[in-house]
Amino acid sequence: MAQPALLPALQLPAGRAAPQLPAGRAAPQLPAGRAAPQLPAGRAARTLSAGNAGMEAGGSRRETAAFVREKVQRITSWLKKTFENQPVPEFNVNAQTINLLHMLVEYSEERERDVSFLIEDMKQRAAEYDAEAEYLQSVLTESLDLSPSSLSKEGTAHLKTLVDSAMILEVEDLSLISFFCAMNDRSLELHAAELKNKEMEQELLNSKKKLTATLLLEEQLEKDLEKVKTHLEIEEAKSESRLQNLQFLKDKSEDLRIRIKIAEEKLTTSGLNQSLMHESLVNLSEKLDGMQKEMVHVKRKLDCYLDLPPNLSLARVKVEEAKRELNALEEKFSKKIEMLTHDMLETRRL
Template identity: 65%
Template sequence: MAAGGSRPEPFVVSSVEKVHRVMSWLKEIFGSQSLPPFEKNSETFDLLYTLAEYSEERERDASVLIEDMKERAAKYDAEAEYLQSILTETFDLSPSVLSEEGSAHLKTLVDTAMILDTKDTSLASLFSAISDRSLELLAAETKNKELELNLLEVRNKLTATLALENQLRMDLKKAEKDLEVEEAKAHFRLQNLQFLKHKSEDISIRIKSAEEKLIAIGLQESLMHEPLMKLSQKLAEVQEETVQVKKKLECYFNLPTSLPLARVKIEEAKRELNALEEKVSMRIEEMTDDFLELERL
């Protein structure tokens, strides 16, 4: 055994004792009535044994409570008889001789003592009970204030949430309207694009038809729009080449005239420039003649 002593082993009830106790408890409950059928196994008897213990424990608690209530009732009766004897012997008063107002005050005093759950109706007991109730009231008011603050916070959050929801709903409506407007604009642009496409196809067909008619009456194909555009591009290229040649010749214009080599280079450049100018002039004359012939037609 240890120095501090060993703990007592828990009381173990055998299966036979459990069955005997359960059957006795059931007979006490049902009395002369026959027991209802139930499955008789160890699990069922363990459960019924536990219920029997709880039932007996509750009966013991109820008995103790009843005895306590009886003792308190006897104490109150004795105190009431004592107070009544004092009133009767000292002041020659009894509940039967009290006025209606006095009886009402006495009843109020008794009801107050019962509500406050005091041991008697003395001022000390009443003041002590009132003080306890005041503390409980203060604690309840403090708790109520905390709950009100929490409720106010929740209400503010709810208000903010509702405002945000309303704003989101308005933004959604605005976005839907903007989307409808953009869809209408896109539809209008698509219609315009289709119209321009059809118009372009129609104009292309008309141009093609006009060109075919002009060719049929003897107009040269070189005077059509596309060849003229190509000639214009070539003319622009020739003019650009002329400008480049002129830029190259500018450096030769400043050479000393006494140098034979410089003279030769200048003469070559001049001849090249004259050839290009003649070529451009001839091309311009050809285009001018073509335009004049087109106007006569």
């Protein structure tokens, strides 16, 4: 079964703060399997006594009726005190709600006690400060015969400056040691602040340099981007022109193909010889080129036989003449070899 809501939105009187649970404390839970009893819708918190009886019937076994009644009384008095003359808002009366409200009551009372202790401590300190001030004033008045009214204008100004300095430096007393310690602390803080300012100035300078470099890079990138855009526009224009030309060529090619087909049909119907067609002429041209190449090869073979005599007798005469020339050349060659041999022998003898 679903658990009922812990509390509705209780509206406190104006100027009153809602009490908070202490840190680390959780709201108590009902035992497993136990459902929290609820009052009928529209019943007010004034029926706490009747709700107390229902809670005793279905509440925790560890709580006695007297303890629960005491809780209810404390909660009732605390709610009346909290809301003063205003009516207490309605809420579901069950064990979980009672436990939660009781925890709030305890925490509120504990906080009020802490606040009262703090107030008493502050009052005691104020009384001590007043007594010390009266004592110091009596010492100044009786021993040194000094009072704020008896000081000169310049003395009053110095006193005011001393007081302001003490307030600014937050010294414990007006001794020189306290002033020196406070001034030393302020000097250290000033030195630390100056160092921090220098570091921040250096960081600012580095940031400015980085920002300048970034701006220059951004400017360069913008220029490059403009160039790329211009180049893309030019390329797009070229591409568009090429597409148009391609489409024109496609259309022209299709038109020429249709015209060629029509012309071929006309030539076919007019009885044109197929050997006069372009394909036939191309084939004949290729054959002619092949035959011309073969003729060149044959001519080279025939050139070897062009110097031969026209009949056999003349051929024999030519052969005899060639033999005689060969014999004469052999004799000359032999003589030259003999002469060279003789010269070599003479050279060796010398």
